[in-house]
Amino acid sequence: MLRIWFTNADVLTKEKLTELNKKISDDISPDIIAISEIKPKNYKRELLSVEYRIPGYKFEPMNMEKSESTRGIAFYIKESMKYSLINPKTIMPDAIQLPTELICIEINLTKGEKMLLCNMYRSPNSTKAENVAVDNFIKATYTLKYSHKVIVGDFNRKDIDWNTVSSPCEDDIKFIEACQESFLTQHIHEPTRGRGSDKPSLIDLLLSVNEENVDLIEIDSPLGKSDHSVIKFGYQVTADIIQSKMMPVYKNADFDKMRNRMSVNWDEVLNCFGDDVDSMWEEFIRRYQLAEEECVPKKIVQV
Numbered sequence: 001m002l003r004i005w006f007t008n009a010d011v012l013t014k015e016k017l018t019e020l021n022k023k024i025s026d027d028i029s030p031d032i033i034a035i036s037e038i039k040p041k042n043y044k045r046e047l048l049s050v051e052y053r054i055p056g057y058k059f060e061p062m063n064m065e066k067s068e069s070t071r072g073i074a075f076y077i078k079e080s081m082k083y084s085l086i087n088p089k090t091i092m093p094d095a096i097q098l099p100t101e102l103i104c105i106e107i108n109l110t111k112g113e114k115m116l117l118c119n120m121y122r123s124p125n126s127t128k129a130e131n132v133a134v135d136n137f138i139k140a141t142y143t144l145k146y147s148h149k150v151i152v153g154d155f156n157r158k159d160i161d162w163n164t165v166s167s168p169c170e171d172d173i174k175f176i177e178a179c180q181e182s183f184l185t186q187h188i189h190e191p192t193r194g195r196g197s198d199k200p201s202l203i204d205l206l207l208s209v210n211e212e213n214v215d216l217i218e219i220d221s222p223l224g225k226s227d228h229s230v231i232k233f234g235y236q237v238t239a240d241i242i243q244s245k246m247m248p249v250y251k252n253a254d255f256d257k258m259r260n261r262m263s264v265n266w267d268e269v270l271n272c273f274g275d276d277v278d279s280m281w282e283e284f285i286r287r288y289q290l291a292e293e294e295c296v297p298k299k300i301v302q303v
Contacts, residue, residue, distance in 0.1 A: 030078075
């Protein structure tokens, strides 16, 4: 069984990444984690993929460049998984506009089967054209020859009642119809977002074609002060696993460059943590891992 988590991080800060690592270590580790709203709304520098590293996982991000129009979306995928990134343009070759925040992967399963997994974020400020792009993408998945199709993400459609599958909003109705035309079932039926005195809402959705394959749905606590739950579920398939792993090759490392990366004013860096030794250690390890990622090559080793 594939174990999949997804959430809107509302900015994936260092603290939230540490918390996510803890969730992974405290639970049966997921095979895939889908995350949206990774970037801050305002920031002064380019974000590096190595800053979001989780040991044992590959980080596959989209829209991480500096831009006010996107918030960043990604998958964390276990290194043992066989998969490939799918360009949404191949799914909608004639589309005038694609969904702004969308990432898709093709997962290799046993017996030669393949699974399409998509992670999508729709802004609550989406234009009519962006809404149409999302609906058209949903419809386009119907024609794809995959044994299994799953779409997760934050769609920001709080007015839909998924128990009656209805809404007073015309745009919501068009989205529902797009899902129905593609024979997608929506599996979440309790609120996934809550903030302050706001009425809790169900806006993080799990859509699948094979309804019977979705199992063990859990609405877990958010990361940090995010107002979105972490949603966990199982999907009843068997992934084709790589019988190898990536190992660092220290003999080929650029130690001069690594030494330079670690040559900082540690008193200044760690001063902000006060007497919190654990946080100091976490900051040191974070910087070391970034330096190692950049300066130590890796090779595939059969296991």
